[in-house]
Amino acid sequence: MTTETTQKRRERIDRGIKVRSESLYALNSFEEIAYLLTPRVLLIAAFVLMPLILSPWPYWGRVGLSVCILALLSISFDFLANYVGLVSLGGAFFYGVGGYMAAVLNTELGLPPVLSIPVATLLGAGFCTLALLPCLPLRGIYFAIVTLMYPLLMTRIIEAFDILGGTEGFRGIDGFSGFFTEQYGLILAMFIALFGLRRFVNMDGGLVIRAVKDNDQSVRASGISVTRTKAKAVFLASLTGCFAGAYYIHMYSNVGISSFALDLSIMPIAATIIGGAGTLVGPVLGAAILVPLSEFLRDFGSLRIVVYALVLTGFVVFRSEGLMNYMTRKYQQVERWVKI
């Protein structure tokens, strides 16, 4: 865009409507309300209508749910990485713990899904938080390495000690009572996680968590325990992850060591980075792209992982801001070229 004589740069200006609608009290026309609500309504409508549209094809209904499952895992990753500053490479740990917990509760104790899922979510999150507690002072690459090892350790322990069904896992877990229960239960949970966390990070408690990422020494100097704050955040993230695992095993009625598999840790990272890190909605968008893509690549076996990994590398290396951040910018700002 530069010629020899004049230099230009791109100037970005917030749209007037964005500035005015930033504070809720300034809304004074339907146009402004619509401006604020349209993106949210589109997202909600898409997921609410999804089961209705997909109901003739149960297989694709399940694919739709896989989007929600991956979305939950990605939200959990995004929250930890971009709001707390803990980059976890072991999302599968949360997922697997939730899954196994629900399987035990259902097959051994006979709890129905309505009970086993919430109980597994809570107990699982407690377990994950306790397990990660000693690692919380670690930063950057050290935390990344240690979290990468947790799911691997779980698989190896289950294999080596032949516990929890060994390599076979659990089968014959109760399913859901109907197509629409299964669909809307998960969609509702995803919205609770998404909007709940989005609200939480802007409340005072969430602010403290974000402060830890910004400057943990200052948080200490404010008389707040950094480890405890991080533990709270990890608990929230593991709630989200464990729920995904617990729900999923009830959908497919079995669980095995593949619940701790690597792609369950990698896919959420890919979804988050593609969708837009640090937005919490971005991961949902990323999941909605990656899951259908992986359906189309299903016949190509491990080529799927090659494709994700390549896309992921590309996004990381070229420091892409992700779709969501890009779209937000386009929606809220006008751009023009100015001479300098």
Next chain:
Amino acid sequence: MFYDILVYGFIQSAALILMAFGFSLVYGVSRLPNFAHGAIYVFTGFIAWALFNTVGLPYWLSVLLSILASGGIGVLIYYVILRRVRGMEVSEVIATYAIGLVFLEGLRYAGFRGGTYTLPVASDGVSFIFDVPVDHQRVLLMILGFAMVALIWLLTKYTRMGRALKGMAQDERAAMMLGIDSDATAAVAVALGSMLAGVAALIIFPLGSLVVEEGYKVLIYAIAVCVVGGLGSWAGTVIAAFVLGYSQYMTVAYGKPHFQMVVMLLAIIATLIVRPSGFFGKQKQLEERV
């Protein structure tokens, strides 16, 4: 039995040194975590196999070419990926790990799995060490394991490039002020590290068969050795390799082979929790300046 443990534990330790030294070198010199390490390990084995079996080159030439190729891959990984995300630790980890996945899962897709792919051993004979029979490939492994460490040590002591590497390892900023090109040095470090992974692969693979899973295993072993020894500390790497090598061999001798991996994973987690700077490195305990 005692001599069995002594000798085979030693062999296991030497194998760990071979697997981990490349990773440790790269991290030590340029603070770059090369999570594609395991993938390069497997890929080099595959290139050697293909050159020998498919192209039909003599074995020594295949070995030489595949090691050079691994160095080339290292340089490529540095210039295409790592250079652009340098300093952002987590991006470095994710990007190199993802590119490693591309190699490994690509090989798997290409049908490179099962026990059918093997590399020939250098010599079929058997020697006796303390009356314990050891085949020649393992003897070679021991010798090369230590030759490798000695070579790198000599390199850092007596060559210009080596001194540059060492300078970078100690204080990157000071080294840069003395006119050492940080980019070129890091690229050389990644290339050297990858070639070390390649050498390890060509020595260790003839003992088993070429499988993709080895890539993940080697990455974890390398991380375990480096973490326990102190990330970036070369002396620590060697000592930790012995500690872990012997404990691994003991678990195999007295327990189930499944526990081999459990030992490594637990070692990583426990070390990071108790002493993130590692047990054997003489890394200074960093007290953050407030």
Next chain:
Amino acid sequence: MSTHHTKEPILEIRSLSKHFGGVKAVDDVSLTVNRGDVVGIIGPNGSGKTTLINCITGFLKPTKGTVSFHGKDITGKKPHKIADMGINRTFQIMRPYFSMPAYKNLVIPLSSPRAKRVGGWRGGGKHGDRDTVAVDILEELGFERDSRVPYKMAGTLPTGYLKRLELGRCLALRPELIICDEVFSGLSASEISSLVPLIEKLNGQGITMIMIEHRLAELFRVANRVMALSYGEKVTEGEPDEVINHPKVREAYLGSEEDF
């Protein structure tokens, strides 16, 4: 100068040392701070002032020696525990939350267990609207509310405001003892003269202060006792006039720097 002369010791440092390898950053320093004091700590660059503060506030573990607060041993306690007891500090290298607006920076300390327990600044922060309390504190510190300075991102604020934001974090916690690490440096003369009354006012409310300063003239307006450090060792301690005339202080401190 403070009018409080009740000799009730609040902070006692006994032969505190901190060594980094061979460097004796703080070497056998003792100091007693009484309630209501404003104690100045002076010393050339690298004389161990910040290190001493870090040892008191728990950010570093002392090699030797003890620190006690209200007679209770707090040596080696966790920094957040010490902050929770009411010893609050500023950082020489400012540590704001860059990605948040200035007033949100103060919502963090206002949400701390201490603020919830004792009530932060003027009892605010116990519950309810912490944002308003935060803006009030900032206004008190000279953030112009009319020009919306409190609502600007901390990352865009100039040094002067960031220094005051550091002080704001202490105030939000309703401190008993504030330890300031060079709050005046980097401020203009007029900014300092607007802060001095505030410090006098806080001291008047019974808050004890320790102030590390290079700006001696301003420091001596507020301090009633001064300790001088050099190479980690205590040179002397006493009334400001005594200290400034001490030959060793002149030699170690003023001899090299004439521009006071």
